[in-house]
Amino acid sequence: MKEEYHTLTMLVENEPGVTARVSGLFASRNYNIETICGAPTANPRMSRITITTRTNPDQLEQIMKQLRRLVNVIKVRDMTGEASVRREMALICVKADPAERPEIRSIVETFRARIVDTGKTHYIIEATGGQEKINALTRLLEPMGIKKLARSGILALYRETE
DSSP states (O other), X not given: OOOEEEEEEEEEEOOTTHHHHHHHHHHHTTOOOSEEEEEEOSXXXXXXXXXXXXXXXXXXXXXXXXXXXXXXXXXXXXXXXXSEEEEEEEEEEEEOOTTTHHHHHHHHHHTTOEEEEEOSSEXXXXXXXXXXXXXXXXXXXXXXXXXXXXXXXXXXXXXXXX
């Protein structure tokens, strides 16, 4: 069976060890987590964990069943194919030689990113958007020399019906 990327989001109780139990479930069954993000929600007693993974339909069904059985998991949803908003944030430290600074600024503006730190030999750029946008931005900045890169992983919320 063909593996596909899936974005799973879950509401969990905001208690110590919940993220470890969720990630442990993946590890114990030899499923890979591509990205994982977790943070409290508007309700401080709950957190949202968003995971991206590459899996086939049978494995996905097993993952969903096993996640729902975890005691601290309130709700699990596969956001793949759903009407949802997905975003990622990246901080990119790029070499910024004086001759290349105008080109870097132009690339940053094109991607609606912003320069958040300027040094004598570098810029740190903040970008948000879909994975494809972040990937495209990093590809364009690679020739300048990416010194460091930090990505948040995917965050996702389903769209509310009006």
